[in-house]
Amino acid sequence: MGKIPVSKVAQLREKAGLTQRQLADLVGVTESTIRNLERNRNGVEQIERIVKLCRALRCSAEELIEYKSVEEGEIDA
Template sequence: MKQKAKPRIALLREKAGLTQLELSRLVGVTESTIQNWESGRTGTDHIERIVRFCKALNCQVEDLIEYMSESPETSGAPPSSLSQIHNLLGTENPAPTLSSNAEVAPTQHATSS
């Protein structure tokens, strides 16, 4: 009888110190997708396939993908530390907010008469 895999995503996410929202942004899915994966409501068949790939090829997950740099200043590799993840998400230092008195100058466009 085939045994259904139980996702360990919540345990690993909490161990990494990430919220569901932070993980969803890193993975590129919605927060509700993370919730569904963690609860087992939606299957993790794709993860099981990746595990089978790695076993068959005797490799690590990272070996399956060649990371390409999207911009000159990025190394192209995924974040390797929690501080890098927080830096990418902008969750280390709160973003500055405009005061209620601040005004944004409207853009002026030249018009011909």
Template sequence: MSTYITADTIRTLREQQGLTQRALAEAVGVTDKAVSNWESGRGLPDISLIESLAAALGVSVAELLTGDVRQNANRAGNMLRSRFYVCPICGNVVHALGEGSFSCCGSQLISQEAEEPDEHHNATVTYLDGSWHVLIDHPMT
């Protein structure tokens, strides 16, 4: 029978975080003996502890339960890859940080290019009193 969480997962994640069994136990609100039992396979954490255990181990609940921890290797997003998709039927807008396949109202959405600003749609950006202000002098109707 497979369990909802494995001893190896808890031990590996705890060691990756540089935590002792006692430090993990204090973070979750149990004894270090309980953590020892979890890691040796002699017991399992109560379901009510899963959220706090995942937080203490620096993973999501899903990652904790499956043991499949994904590291995000993308350290810098590139806004130049942004794409806008507009539904031709209802006008909904989807903003994606890269290419994608989207549909709305039964229609496949096509990536839209931004229009070049004209005299009515030119943004003015100023820094005033510690805040950035963006002004577009147009009623936007």
């Protein structure tokens, strides 16, 4: 049988000593979003894609994006 992605968000959150609310506040999402990630309801596919991107590009997740000033008109739409 094949393998499916299973979220480790709850395990890592608990190891960090955070509640779902605290993690949600830190990340800037709702508690419901964290709960859904922990229960494999939604978002796990996006995490899996990011992991695959990082492996393919041999980079960290942080290296996939950079932040540019909107005021300076540096963002391509």
